[in-house]
Amino acid sequence: MQAKDWFGDSSVYVVDVPLACCALESQAAAGTANLVDVPAGARIVVALSGTITNAVAPAVRELLAGLPGKPVVVSFGSCACVGGPYWDSYSVAKGAADMGVEVDRFIAGCPPPPEALAAVLEEVRLG
Numbered sequence: 001m002q003a004k005d006w007f008g009d010s011s012v013y014v015v016d017v018p019l020a021c022c023a024l025e026s027q028a029a030a031g032t033a034n035l036v037d038v039p040a041g042a043r044i045v046v047a048l049s050g051t052i053t054n055a056v057a058p059a060v061r062e063l064l065a066g067l068p069g070k071p072v073v074v075s076f077g078s079c080a081c082v083g084g085p086y087w088d089s090y091s092v093a094k095g096a097a098d099m100g101v102e103v104d105r106f107i108a109g110c111p112p113p114p115e116a117l118a119a120v121l122e123e124v125r126l127g
């Protein structure tokens with residue numbers, strides 16, 4: 001499995017799930033971090049970045065279930081938190097928590113600021 005070694009020191013590995021425009025913000029937060037193989041026992045953060053449609057929701061659940069350990073799950077942006085501007089769409093889930101995902105951190109905004117994701121990752125790193 002591969003993820004971004006966010007700080008380049010093996011302290012936090014980030015699986016960014018780029019679902020819509022919020023992914024541009026998470027990519028901005030990532031800077032030059034490259035995808036690398038994740039070592040056993042590593043601290044993993046999953047960033048759900050963007051709109052979660054009902055069609056993609058099973059794939060998101062499957063991805064989360066396949067990750068080792070208990071990753072920290074971040075709903076990054078209004079769509080991943082509560083459905084965002086599409087909250088009343090028949091085809092959009094009202095956020096990750098609404099589809100049964102245990103979310104550890106919610107970051108609001110449409111789009112959310114990259115700095116907010118960077119701050120959460122720093123907390124995880126120090127935590």
Ligand code: SF4
Pocket residue numbers: 020021022023049050051077078079080084085109110111112
């Ligand atoms: S919260 Fe806004 S910027 Fe982010 S995916 Fe939804 S519509 Fe796009």
